[in-house]
Amino acid sequence: MKNKLVKQIDWGQTLLPLISITLLVVIFLMYPQKSTNILHNIRAELGNNFGWFYVLLGFGIFITTLVIAFSKYGQIVLGKENVPSYSNVKWGMMIFTSTMSADIIFYALTEWTMYAKETFIQTKPGGVGLWTLTYSLFHWGPIAWSFYIILAVAFAFMIHVRQKDKQKFSEAVRPLLGEKVDGFWGKLINLIAIFALIAGTATTFSVSMPLLSAALSKVFGLHDSPTLSVIILLVIALIYTVNVLLGMDAISRWASYCVVLFLLLLVFVFLGGGKALFILDNGVAAIGNLVQNFMGMATWTDPQRKSNFVQNWTIYYWAYWLVWCTATPFFIASISKGRTIKNVILGAYSWGLLGTALAFVTLSNYGLGKYLLDGLNIQGLINKGNSYIEIAIRVLDTLPMHNVVLILLILTMVGMYATVFESITMVVSFYSYKELSEGQLPDRRIRAFWAITFIILPLTLIFMKQSIYSLQSVAIIFAFPISIIVLLVVVSFFKDAKKYLN
Template sequence: MSGSSRDAAAAPRVDPVVAGIGFAAVLAVVLWGVFAKDSLDTAASTGLDWTIRNFGWLFVVAADIFLVLAVFIALSKYGRIRLGRDDDEPEFGTGAWVAMMFSAGMGIGLMFYAVAEPIQHFTTPPPASGAVPETPGAAGAALEWTLFHWTLHPWAIYAIAGLALAYATFRRGRGNRVSAAFVPLLGRHADGAAGRAIDLLAIFATVFGSATSLGLGALQVAKGLDLTTDIEDTSTLHVVIIVALTAAFVVSAFSGIHRGVKWLSTANVLLALVLMLFVFVVGPTVYVLGVLPASVGSYLNDLLTTATRTGTFGGDAWMGSWTIFYWAWWLSWAPFVGTFIARISRGRTVRQFVIGVLLVPSGASTVWFAVMGGTALRMQQTGTADLVAKVAEGPESGLFAMLDALPLYGVTATVTMVLVALYFVTGADSASLVLGSLTSRGSLRPGRLLVVVWGTLIGAVAAVLLVAGGLESLQQATILVALPFVLVMMALCVALLKDLNSDPTVAAGPRRMRARGLSDAVRTAVGAEDDGVEAEAFHRHHGGI
């Protein structure tokens, strides 16, 4: 292939149907919020009540299925399959891979809920725990349920979505979009109306799930400015912060994934590690060392019980505000985080991918909450700080209030705001890259202008939801958009298993596969994608592999 023809082939082609409908629908929500915010808030609230009442159980069951399936795949014969050619090496080093995965997956949420969630569970324990509020038993239940919400289940959701997309993209050469993973179920229809419908659902889930995270980030930065400067925390400030950070994202987007996202993600992880180590050293170190194994032990011991709670026998309101909201949030993030993790995971084996995605971030989240949440609980119990009152004013106040009771508050508060801002930029960058791929027929290198437009729309949605109803409005939008997508994710599990079961590594074994030249077929497929040639053309020619 000549240089000019290669460049022409490499130019990403926007799917006018998916992009047009996606832009129009998201813009309609933005305009609805601008011109009739009360109507938007009422509609979201009504829809949320109906969803939780009728489908709360579905979110719980689906999350359990994803965890069981992820563990099964990691331990099965499918684990040796490589996400790419048989001789491919990982595109990114392990450190950068973990940093980008972690920043895209939960960055802002970890900052927002580091103190707020344990403290809120401490004052209002989960009904299933039977704990008395504001007692040592309530502290134990608070950390146990916090770990339940932030470790294995959410990352299992991401692992399944990411694995299906990485396999379809790099092993089968179909393109980096959600519909490409449905070829085993839909066949050629995955490139038609059915596939476009799936990609549109993924777009809506990505936009609103990402907007929720960005909205949380704006709330926390605004609260930090309010507490450390004379700037008042208002809705106007929230919008200004979103505009400013969206502008910063535009700069990052033009630097590409190998520079902007990679560098920012690494900086995020390093800054978060420094902040956590500081709190661990100057805070109640011995208490935290005891909290870590105790909370992990309680979490694992009660995992079967907590994972099957639906609120049917009491506590449905609590479940709707916490567990079901989280499962919906993670599901709404699945196409975004899954597509992004898939994009950065070429060259790893299925076992490396699943174990890395499932255990490394879960372990890091466990340590984070043990240090930050454990410190907050100890301060509350010893009277060092009244964090219950601060969190009651707004969950975004929790982390700053805890840091205020430790030395060097001015420094740590500034670091926290910088961290949240960086996570905002990284999250918007990652989500926009994914949306660009979904609307460019799965291109791994979507046009930068398209990426910027999507990032701007995400910021607009976040601003509209915040103005319409604040944190509650963000949560409502997340759960509503996740409902249809949970069905897509369930079908994705079936498609993934069918795909893995027909892989030449499994069906024929490595030696026979090489003898028949099937490895070369994989090489041809992935090479075609690298050149920007439609991967589906390869699939039609070779009938799959």
């Protein structure tokens, strides 16, 4: 059994990412300030010189998903029979919880405060109250989800229709590159995908982990420190490693638990915070504002660089979603057997947008209501910047039974962390194999290896106490090569799907 596994493993794609990340960690720890400066400089260059590319890519991918859904390609059944493997509700819950980590809670509580100090937002008609939520819904809206959905469709077609035994990015571009994917170019594509995913997971853990740590220290009187964050991270890693080893049934159960906890948190804030009317009013206004201004927001590049809002935020978010595209679309594809492509596209949009909208409309509007209507004194923290955790805790403290809310927040964040990393650990394990047939799962030891690998970089970034800007820079840098690969996958899908239909 052991010898058989050794022969199945692609050792280059398994060990090279681990060695590279370890070297990167050593450099970060030995030269923290120089590393930070380099990250900032590369991010600035990409934002200034290629912002137009990210903007066009996002808008183009979104339009492409709609074209696919309502064309002949949308009628393709992913499998031999049009009988879905999971019910619509269970499928939708798994999509949302496998793609949305605990960072959605962090950003739903704090993102409006990040935008509130931007002159670009302050000077718009409607000001902070309207435009902070509008941009949150935009950055977590249709264009963001389109990155996941376009790849999920391509991968689902590759797995369930073409029944490929190599579930990797490289295999998805075979219709375009042919036998080249079996050599250097294929290995390069897969390595870029793995590195991007590690960057994405590191960013997610490092950005939102301090909120979880602060909530725990507040409720249980613990000393909030990087050490506490590390302990929490290791506990979460243990939870998702165990569930990955148990398989898809465990992941499905955790997805259901997470949705329940997530909804309980939102209901508690909505009903218990005394801001239900403002949440509804401003939510409707922001959604309407987004619909009215969508085209302009989707194509705005700030050519004169008067605010750099697009470079600092929109480009970051498109990059952030791109680095996560290396795993989550595979998971969506794997659970979509028996559905039509149109069903996958429209269903994923429906569940994804519903979940993100509920989070931001409820949590962001509660904070905005306390700030704008009740005069909650957090202006100094907003101006100060990098005090987002303090702001989130202060806002939550205004709720009745706030310790109960914090406990619910802790359970929800831990559950969402565990669920999303179960799914990506399962998916990235396929990259370690030379080939793996449909329905066959990676060996438990390989899954455990990747579960541990994902922890290394975020541990380092937490100890380095990097700013949010620095953490975001990691995702932006790794997203650039992934964006090229995404385009290759889309072209390959159209070429292969057209051949299939003919």
